[in-house]
Amino acid sequence: MRAIAQLVHASFRNVERAADWLTGAAGPVFIAICLTLVIGGIWTFFSTMFVELAPLPPELANLLHTYSPAHIALGLVPTFFDSAVKDPLATLRFFVSLIACLYIVYSIGWHYYMACTVSPGTVCDGLGDAVPERRSGPGSSIWWARFRARAARASGPKLAHLDLTHPELATHGPPEPAAPVRVSSVADLRKLNKALDGLDTNRARSASVTASRSSSERLPPVAGASLSSSHRSSSSSEAGTPRIPRSDLPLSIHDVNPMVASPAALADVEPSSNPLFPPLAKQDLDTDVDGEEVDQDDEDVFPLAGMCRKCTTIPLVRALAVLPPELRKVEKQLRTAPPSQTFTSKLAPEDVDEGEAEVRAWLGDAAAEKLVAPPKPERAHHCRTCKTCTLKFDHHCPWLNQCVGLGNERYFVLFMAWLSTGCGVVLFSGWNVMRASLSWSANWPYPYTPRVLVMLLFILALVMGAALGVMAAWQLILVARGETSVESQDNTHYRELASKRGVEFINVYDVGWRRNLQLFFNIGPDSPYVWYTVLLPVRVPPYSDGWHFAKRRGLGGKHTGIDLQEHLTDEEFEDDHYQPQPPATSS
Numbered sequence: 001m002r003a004i005a006q007l008v009h010a011s012f013r014n015v016e017r018a019a020d021w022l023t024g025a026a027g028p029v030f031i032a033i034c035l036t037l038v039i040g041g042i043w044t045f046f047s048t049m050f051v052e053l054a055p056l057p058p059e060l061a062n063l064l065h066t067y068s069p070a071h072i073a074l075g076l077v078p079t080f081f082d083s084a085v086k087d088p089l090a091t092l093r094f095f096v097s098l099i100a101c102l103y104i105v106y107s108i109g110w111h112y113y114m115a116c117t118v119s120p121g122t123v124c125d126g127l128g129d130a131v132p133e134r135r136s137g138p139g140s141s142i143w144w145a146r147f148r149a150r151a152a153r154a155s156g157p158k159l160a161h162l163d164l165t166h167p168e169l170a171t172h173g174p175p176e177p178a179a180p181v182r183v184s185s186v187a188d189l190r191k192l193n194k195a196l197d198g199l200d201t202n203r204a205r206s207a208s209v210t211a212s213r214s215s216s217e218r219l220p221p222v223a224g225a226s227l228s229s230s231h232r233s234s235s236s237s238e239a240g241t242p243r244i245p246r247s248d249l250p251l252s253i254h255d256v257n258p259m260v261a262s263p264a265a266l267a268d269v270e271p272s273s274n275p276l277f278p279p280l281a282k283q284d285l286d287t288d289v290d291g292e293e294v295d296q297d298d299e300d301v302f303p304l305a306g307m308c309r310k311c312t313t314i315p316l317v318r319a320l321a322v323l324p325p326e327l328r329k330v331e332k333q334l335r336t337a338p339p340s341q342t343f344t345s346k347l348a349p350e351d352v353d354e355g356e357a358e359v360r361a362w363l364g365d366a367a368a369e370k371l372v373a374p375p376k377p378e379r380a381h382h383c384r385t386c387k388t389c390t391l392k393f394d395h396h397c398p399w400l401n402q403c404v405g406l407g408n409e410r411y412f413v414l415f416m417a418w419l420s421t422g423c424g425v426v427l428f429s430g431w432n433v434m435r436a437s438l439s440w441s442a443n444w445p446y447p448y449t450p451r452v453l454v455m456l457l458f459i460l461a462l463v464m465g466a467a468l469g470v471m472a473a474w475q476l477i478l479v480a481r482g483e484t485s486v487e488s489q490d491n492t493h494y495r496e497l498a499s500k501r502g503v504e505f506i507n508v509y510d511v512g513w514r515r516n517l518q519l520f521f522n523i524g525p526d527s528p529y530v531w532y533t534v535l536l537p538v539r540v541p542p543y544s545d546g547w548h549f550a551k552r553r554g555l556g557g558k559h560t561g562i563d564l565q566e567h568l569t570d571e572e573f574e575d576d577h578y579q580p581q582p583p584a585t586s587s
Contacts, residue, residue, distance in 0.1 A: 154526065
């Protein structure tokens with residue numbers, strides 16, 4: 001199935017490139033072509049092929065042959081009852097088939113309209129005006145909490161970290177002595193706080209939290225402003241502290257945890273000036289602080305973020321205002337709190353319902369207006385056509401003239417499913433009409449539809465029905481695996497890397513095929529929508545806000561089987577979103 005889907009996709013991509021080369025803007029052209037084909041197909045089907053699928057009852061046929069609109073309008077109801085009495089089965093077959101075909105046509109048009117007009121979702125604008133959102137300002141904390149709670153519930157019950165019970169799932173090789181640690185959970189914040197308490201003020205600021213320094217010297221950080229030029233290798237700071245790669249870090253928390261600093265760095269640590277906290281001992285670096293229980297909810301579901309250097313820069317106040325409250329809370333502490341203060345992602349009363357005005361108040365006017373790269377949540381990718389980062393990016397579709405992402409992926413998949421179903425109905429009912437159109441000597445009984453339209457519709461239904469059927473089936477397979485199109489290509493590469501090491505790659509977003517499908521269509525437990533809404537042309541918003549996703553428990557919120565430096569990012573997608581290149585081997 002993968003090979004067939006890739007072949008179909010490559011064919012569509014070639015057509016798209018050719019149209020873009022000829023017109024310079026393939027999107028509107030493709031939409032016009034699609035509308036023309038659908039409208040022409042509807043006329044051709046109902047004027048020729050539908051009568052083969054459900055023959056008109058004799059009484060109704062005689063009425064329609066009068067060619068008098070007034071006579072037809074006046075006699076339609078009596079003729080219908082007369083036909084139902086004389087030939088109930090034929091009448092029932094005709095009207096059931098008519099209603100079913102009209103419903104298929106309406107579903108095709110409605111889902112295509114929604115896929116074209118509903119925003120896929122962006123970092124700064126969310127899902128647009130069509131979906132009521134409260135990403136900042138009054139009520140935003142409740143709005144964010146609802147999505148985060150549902151993502152946590154959809155992830156299943158809390159589990160112990162799988163590395164402790166299944167060592168074969170761990171990443172390859174021993175951990176590097178100076179491996180960067182992302183501060184993305186309460187557990188990580190506890191480690192950071194304990195480390196800061198064991199270091200003096202100046203050392204803590206330079207070794208763990210460099211937000212203020214990086215804000216003044218380089219790019220005001222929205223996500224790892226002091227990163228290396230390549231996301232696959234870590235560079236070192238002036239103090240010899242490696243920095244987190246670009247691909248996986250929360251905003252501004254971009255230096256290593258002092259607790260896992262290199263031995264050389266530990267030798268330089270001065271004795272703590274705080275009499276309440278003793279210096280760190282080297283043998284305690286890999287142990288949990290005071291045996292505290294790891295907060296698995298934060299560890300597994302805490303949102304990850306980076307920064308997109310390809311998007312247009314935005315003011316820092318705007319970049320911070322669009323963050324989830326727990327990330328914005330950490331950002332606030334990094335920029336305003338003393339380095340020895342305890343850091344937490346838990347919201348205080350003054351952190352609730354923050355908007356741009358509140359962020360500007362604690363950020364300062366000068367820092368608020370600095371232009372920075374916008375944040376980029378996990379599963380988001382930059383689209384070079386739309387020139388923005390799309391939430392849960394799948395691919396850019398010129399037939400929609402926009403990306404397929406979090407906001408419209410449901411409508412796109414259902415559009416393909418309904419259109420392939422309609423093509424199947426055309427092929428089933430139009431075979432005899434197609435044969436008659438090829439026999440030029442035979443009498444043509446359809447005066448309002450030329451033969452050539454029947455030929456074109458049948459050939460188009462054959463080709464497009466097969467192609468769309470394959471694409472719809474493959475898309476549903478990816479949904480059941482917890483993947484998007486671009487993630488499927490990435491994960492294939494990750495599985496190859498993991499298999500070479502003798503370990504198993506686990507997709508952290510795969511929570512079981514049934515649950516994956518339920519979350520994609522936003523049905524099932526913990527959803528206000530029932531299963532049959534999949535068959536109805538109704539507006540259903542996504543279950544996620546674009547930052548919080550259901551994840552497999554026990555993996556720490558990340559894929560298992562690959563290293564952080566091996567994560568593919570948008571830099572791999574120069575010409576095609578679906579052909580990631582393997583990462584270069586770092587020396």
